[in-house]
Amino acid sequence: MSRILVVDDEEVVRDLTVEILRRSGYKPQGVPSAKHALALLDHEPFDLVVSDVVMPEMTGVEFLYELRKSRPSLPVVLMTGGSKEPERATKAVELGACSLIYKPFSRAELTAAVSAALET
Amino acid sequence: MSNDAADAHSLRTLGLLLRGTLHELANPVLGLTGTAELALDHAEPGTKLHDRITLIQRTGAEVADIVRALQAFVRLQSAPVESFSLGHAAAETVALVDLVLPTHSVTLTATGDAEVIAAPGEVRCSLVELLHAALERGDPGGVIELAVRSEGNEAVVTATGGGQLRLPVAARTG
Numbered sequence: 214m215s216r217i218l219v220v221d222d223e224e225v226v227r228d229l230t231v232e233i234l235r236r237s238g239y240k241p242q243g244v245p246s247a248k249h250a251l252a253l254l255d256h257e258p259f260d261l262v263v264s265d266v267v268m269p270e271m272t273g274v275e276f277l278y279e280l281r282k283s284r285p286s287l288p289v290v291l292m293t294g295g296s297k298e299p300e301r302a303t304k305a306v307e308l309g310a311c312s313l314i315y316k317p318f319s320r321a322e323l324t325a326a327v328s329a330a331l332e333t
Numbered sequence: 334m335s336n337d338a339a340d341a342h343s344l345r346t347l348g349l350l351l352r353g354t355l356h357e358l359a360n361p362v363l364g365l366t367g368t369a370e371l372a373l374d375h376a377e378p379g380t381k382l383h384d385r386i387t388l389i390q391r392t393g394a395e396v397a398d399i400v401r402a403l404q405a406f407v408r409l410q411s412a413p414v415e416s417f418s419l420g421h422a423a424a425e426t427v428a429l430v431d432l433v434l435p436t437h438s439v440t441l442t443a444t445g446d447a448e449v450i451a452a453p454g455e456v457r458c459s460l461v462e463l464l465h466a467a468l469e470r471g472d473p474g475g476v477i478e479l480a481v482r483s484e485g486n487e488a489v490v491t492a493t494g495g496g497q498l499r500l501p502v503a504a505r506t507g
Contacts, residue, residue: 223360225360225361225363225364225368226360226363226364229363229364229367229368229371232371233367233371236371236374267356294355294356294358294359294360294363294400294404315359315401315404316359316360316362316363317359317360317362317363317366317367317397317400317401318363319366319370319394319397320367320370320371
C-alpha cells in the first residue's frame, strides 16, 4: 500500500484529500505545512507527496526545491488554485514535479494524478 | 482622469479583485464538492438524503466549472505570443461565455479554423468582447456564431450580426 504525504495549510482541503486517497486504497497522512512535511520525511518513508502550492512560510515550489536536493526521485503532485500558475507551473516542471492539478479538482482527477505519479 | 482612463482603472481593479476571488473560492468549492462526493458513498440510493447530497454535488460542480473556466482564462493572460488554433480558441471562448454570461437561451457556436500568431490572452479577451457585443445587439434568430476563416495572410473571426477580429496567420512550415 503506497504511503502518501499530503501537505496543505487549509484543513478542509487537507482532510478531504487524505480521505479521498484513503478510500482509494492508499495510506495517506496530512500535515499543515512544508516544514512539518520535511521534518516527517526525515523519519518516515513516503512513496509520494501531494502538496499545495500557495502556503505561508514555504510555498509548494520552495518545498519542491528542498525535496529535489535531498530526495530527487520522490514523486510530487502539486495542487493549486492560485492566479500565478503559469510561472509556478513552469518552475514546478523545471524542478521535476510529476503533475500540477488545479483546484477545485474532482475525486477522479486527484486519483488519476496520484496513480500516474506513482507509476513514474 | 478622463472617462476612458477611469473605466480602464476600474476594470483593472475589478480584474485584480476577481483574480483574488477565484483563488479564495477554489478551496471552499473543493471542500463543498469533495465532501458531497464522499458523503454520497454513505447515502442509500433512492433516499431523500441521497437526492439532496446529489443536488449539492451537482450545484457545487456547476460553480467549480465556472471557477475552473475563469482560472484558465486568467492563466492565459500571461501567456506569451505563440502560434495556436484560432478555431479552438473560439470554441473555448464560446464555452466560457456560455458558462458565465447570461445568454438568454441564445445558442453560441464556433465554426472554422486558422492557425494564428498572437497573445492567446488578448485574443480570448477580443473574442469575449465580440460575443458580448453580439449578445447585446439582441436576438439574432436564436444563434450567435463565431465564424473563423483565412483571408490571405490574415485570419478573420466574424460574429453573427457584425463585429470582426483580424489576426496574422502563422507561417506554414515544412
